[in-house]
Amino acid sequence: MTKILLSVIFTLMASAAFGTAPGNLFTVAPRGAKPQSTAAEQPGELNYRQNAYGLPDALRGTGVAFDVGYVSFPLQTPRTRTTVHAFSNPLIIAGTMMPDGKMLAFTFVETSSSIKMEKMVRMDPATGAFTDVAALPDGYPNILDLTYEPVSAKLLGLAAWPADKTPSLVSINPTTAEITLLRKLDNVWYSLAADGSGRVFFVRQSNGDVGVSFNPLDGTEPVIAAKGSASAASYVSSMAMDRDDYMLYWASCASNGRSTLFKINPATGATTNLGTIGTAAVSTEVMALNIAASEPAAGTPQAPSSLLVKAAASGSLTATATWTNPAADSLCLFLNGELLKTFVGVQSGSNGNMELSGLRQGYNHLRLTTANAAGKGRYADAFFWAGHDVPRAVSNLKVQRVASDSALLTWTAPSSTVHGGYVSLTGIKYRITRYSLAGDTTVVSKTYRGTSFREKISTPGNYYYTVQSLSSDYGETATSETLYLGPALSLPYNCDFSTRAAYTLWTPKSMNGNSRCWTYYSYKPQHVYNPPFNKGNNDWFLSAPFSLEQGKEYYIYMQIKSGLGEYYPKMFDISLGKDDSVDGRTTIYRDTIASKAIEEVRITAKVDKTGEYTLALHDYSPFISCNLYLYKVSVCEKTTGKISGRITDNTGKGVSGVTVSLDQTTLTATSGADGHYLIDYIEPGTYSLSAFKPGYASHSSSAPLNVESKSTLQYDFKLNPTARATVKGIVKDDNNMPLQGVKVEFTAEGLSYSATTGADGSYTISDVSAGSYSYTASRLRFLTLRGNATVTAETDLPMTLKALDLPPHGLKSTSADDGSVKLTWNEPRDLFRRDNGVPKSQNGAMVGTDNYLFGCVWKQPATLNAISWMTTEYQGPHNYMNLWVLDVKADGTPSAKVLYNAMNVPANGDLVWNRHEMDAPVNCPNGFYLAVSYRGMASIAMSDGEDADWPFVAGVNYRSSDFRTDNWTCVDASFVKNNYMLRAEGTGLGIAPVSYAYRYNVWRLPADAQTDTVKWVALTPAGGIADTSFADAHTDVADGDYRYAVAACYPDGRISSVLFSEPVHLTNGVAQLGIDGLLIPSGPVADVLPLGVRVDEAAVYALDGSVKLRSSDTDLLDMSGMVAGCYILRVKLAQRVSVIKIIKK
Secondary structure: OOOOOOEOOHHHHOOOOOOOOOOOOOOOOOOOOOOOOOOOOOOOOOOHHHHHHOOOOOOEEEEEEOOOEEEEEEOOOOOOOEEEEEOOOOEEEEEEEOOOOOEEEEEEEEOOOOEEEEEEEEEOOOOOOEEEEEEOOOOOOEEEEEEEEOOOOEEEEEEEOOOOOOOEEEEEOOOOOOEEEEEEOOOOEEEEEEOOOOOEEEEEOOOOOEEEEOOHHHOOOOEEEEOOOOOOOOEEEEEEEEOOOOEEEEEEEOOOOOEEEEEEOOOOOOEEEEEEOOOOOOOOOEEEEEOOOOOOOOOOOOOOEEEEEEEOOOOOOOEEEEEEOOOEEEEEEEEOOEEEEEEEEEOOOOEEEEEEOOOOOEEEEEEEEEEEOOEEEEEEEEEEEEOEOOEOOOEEEEEEEEEOOEEEEEEEOOOOEOOOOEOOHHHOEEEEEEEEOOOOEEEEEEEEOOOEEEEEOOOOEEEEEEEEEEOOOEEEEEEOOOEEEOOOEOOOEEEOOOOHHHHOOEEEEEOOOOOOOOEEEOOOOOEEEEOOOOOOOOEEEEEOOEEEOOOOOEEEEEEEEEOOOOOOOEEEEEEEEOOOOOOOOEEEEEEEEOOOOOEEEEEEEOOOOOEEEEEEEEEOOOOOOOOEEEEEEEEEEOOOEEEEEEEEOOOOOEOOOOEEEEOOOOOEEEOOOOOEEEEEEEOOEEEOEEEEOOOEOOEEOOOOEEEOOOOEEEOOEEOOEOOEEEEEEEEEEOOOOEOOOOEEEEEEOOEEEEEEOOOOOEEEEEEEEOEEEEEEEEOOOEOOEEEEEEEOOEEEOOEEEOEOOOOOEEEEEEEOOOOOEEEEEEOOOEEEOOOOOOEEEEEOOOOOOOOOEEEEEEOOOEEEEEEEEOEOOOOOOOOEEEEEEEEEOOOOOEEEEEEEEEEEEEOOOOOOOEEEEEEEEEEEEOEEEEEEEOOOOOOEEEEOOEOOOOEOOOOOEEEEOOHHHOOOEEOOOOOOOOEEOEEEEEEEOOOOOOOOOOEEEEEEEEOOOOOOHHHOEEOOOOOOEOOOEEEEOOOOOOOEEEEEEEEEEOOOOOEOOOEEOOOEEEOOOOOOOOOOOOOOOOOOEOOEEEEEEEEEEEEEEOOOOOEEEEEEEEEEEEOOOOOOEEEEEEEEEOOEEEEEEEEEO
16 A cells, blocks of 8 residues: 655645645655654653652553554653554544544545545454444545543544635534534644643644633634644644643654654643654654543542632732532642642532642643542642733724725724733733735834724725734734725726736635635736635625716726636626625626636626726636636726627528627627627727628628727628538448448538438438538447538438447357257447547546546437446556446436446456446436446546547536536546547447348367467358357367357458357267276266265366366265256366266256
8 A cells, every 4th residue: 555644735825826736735745754853852840640640651652653553652752662453444544532432533545646534433442443433425624633522522623624724623423423613723723632621732733832722612713822842743643631641742743754752731832852653764643642541449539620710810920729629538739730738638518729829920730639548539620821911802803995095994902811811901002014915014003002093005006904912912913804095096997917016906805715716827828817616616806996987888898718618617797896895796797608718708887876996706606626717807988889780681581690700800799580780899990890600601891891989880781591402322331231320410610411321321411501511420330430521512422331340249158969069149239439449548536436427428328238448557456346327318418317337346457448247238218328436546548539530529428526416527628538438338229220241250269278369270261150150060179178259250351359158168979987996876966976086177067068066186076056957077087087977966
């Protein structure tokens, strides 16, 4: 199995270049890097293990080491790692111990560039046995780490969706794996661990900072508890808390691919590097880190309850601790690891309290322990802040453009502190910073007092502000929305995004979290693109304001395209609004674009009231894997003119569907049902006009057309139909016989004519518009004929189709009364095929599942008997494949209705044809969708779509990530213009049966010589035989096992692939006494046949020569599994052979 590293790249995503796939939280990275030097060790502070419990320091941790298994190691010397249960599968990404003592974990499957979450499983640490709990649906986020929080009884995790720049805190149902989002985190918190008292600690990926959440279910961001000093993690890591010692242990996997164990004091951040988990040579990522808490002996006291520490309100380093006592001989109070006081003879239910002084500025830890004659009891912990704190961020921060060059910021002052400590809320000041989208940063006030701020700017542009709360130290920061400051943009406005400054006059805004929406591309041709988002796009691109007047018409022009064209449509609208809000806007244009070529959008717009308006392009496409591009925007007062008119034929009837083009422009129009057309947005000037419709003579204006500003020029003209013609001919096969049921089709731009040949092979197509055409002649079992022809008044075009080299099927062998072997077979079936037989590329999905289908549509109704497929070696070997036949809808797309399915069908290998014969014919009355699925990359082979005989067929290749949703994507694109190497054998329905003079070659060969044609003996004359049966007398054949081979042969010397029979045993005469001592049965044989002597080989054959039983080095045969009847017994000892006819009861 290929080893992988699961890498977090949150820090890289913000700077991802154009063309880079949206960053996942994980990526593949090679192993084998040398270990890095470790940091100097720092002493921890808490040591309850020795002070309170007298326990040894060398407690053990457990976890899952990637590609190793379930491991155990001393926390203080983790290099001495022990493998408890070795396994490399399943692949574990995260896990945690549950109250029942079992580990709950998530598994994944690996791909070449990413991972796919697979299952939630349970592992028994005692046996190493895994049990599936829940299968994970497509799109399930990657789970970074897990912890079980016992106070709320919740399974908590850090989850990462593909487009995320930071992880999310989630609650996970331990039975169904259903996820509840608690918070999309602001920081890259990378691992988490519960302390058992309701708190959850986090560690930051980049530097080991410790965060804490006192109520992880309330959806707030963890606060920094202590600055850390652990090395940055690069790959999957895991954290656990030693609850007895109140210490965090972080198994951090660095860029060298090895896990280093860090011991971290959660109150101070003091960090000790304990070394790699396992020696450097064998260390790998460690997931599901766990440290078991000690279990008090029976009869020991319970923990104190209702423990509360209240810090002094003045910010002094004092506090009061209160609690309720259990019955205990003694109760000890520890503060930050030091014994402060021992209480003796405490009574159950009595209240305890103590004034605390000399506290540490920042977080402190207090523990109450109990004991009696039975031993040490349970404990209670408090983790609290003492001293001065910093204020929370301001709320309700708003920014308004109160004048063209002025911004007004307003906010609500914070009413609480970050850690719950002391701050004089009346003395809070604010640091206000302005940021421009052009990249400039300006601190506009360092210590501002008040809750509103106004400033005037000198440089127009898009800006946003931050307001940071200040007390004795820097507090939290709030960020405003982005808005444009400066005068309205003047008209005419023309923007081709050739500079970043042009881009910064526009504001990207995502309404559902697409952090990369409307990204600037700085290389030629410069443009703006909106990438796809896994939740679907809801992304706006808003301009700076324009001054527009009531009563005037405005011309808005954009150049837009879709990233992948026809089968990846992008949905968008264009709107005007009074400000940069997405609410209350007026939609002036809505469309779906499905073109890889740049399309021009032209709009006429009016406003109801004079004022400033912003223009917005809104991408609201569902998730599809392509970008929406914007290349140019123009806005101006409309001064253009129009040309309008009516097009008629020579009878005066309006002609619809005529394409009218204004020469030397890109402006076009199409005539309507009554022949009327209109071309708008014409700059004043002199033009010529041309018109075209297939079947009509083209038209060009005979005189210059003078278009004036804001006026409409009327121009009517006629189109005359072209001359009509007839094309006919006879279609024959390559035996020069007429061929019935051939579809003959002639096509030109906008024109299509077709006919089907009759019993005599003839076709006639009348009323054809004379001109040049491409034509095809197609029929099942024959290679499609393609060509070009000029059709005049009376055109005779005969055609000849070449038969495909199809093999016969259903070969059977039986033994005749005269001792010969009779062979029978059936003529070839119809073959549904589009490939040329030579693999060029492959298609599939790295995250393939049993229900992720790839395949092609055939609209021809049929019954199917067999399926063949080929895979490439990419991500192979592919030792099996799932095969599917689905129904087809009336529009020619697949449906979710399954007509046939075979799972885990064995395959011969990659780059060879694999074939599966169905148990019974499959009826496909509407046509069929033939498809495969595979758990991982299917790599279904595709042949060259530019092959002259087997060209690419558009609009038939479809995929679905889960066919049960009936959601299908046509995979036609610039990179998939090839044909799937998927074939079906069967019979086309509703078409005339083919009558073709097939001929066949027959060979006999040793049973093991299928690939050694030198040993084949031809049994039929050159050119083959017309019959579908053959009798082999085999009089000159030595005794032995043989096969027969049959192939169809064709007039031009081609031979089909060969069909082989099952092995048959051939003999010439029966020798009863060939072996001395052999027992000859005197009557019917029961279940066991004694032979009387030990022989080298004994075999029992049916009368048709097929082997029914074979045994070596034996003196008896067990025939209990055979049905009653007559058989041939063949026995061999050294060079002697005996052949005996026997009867089985």
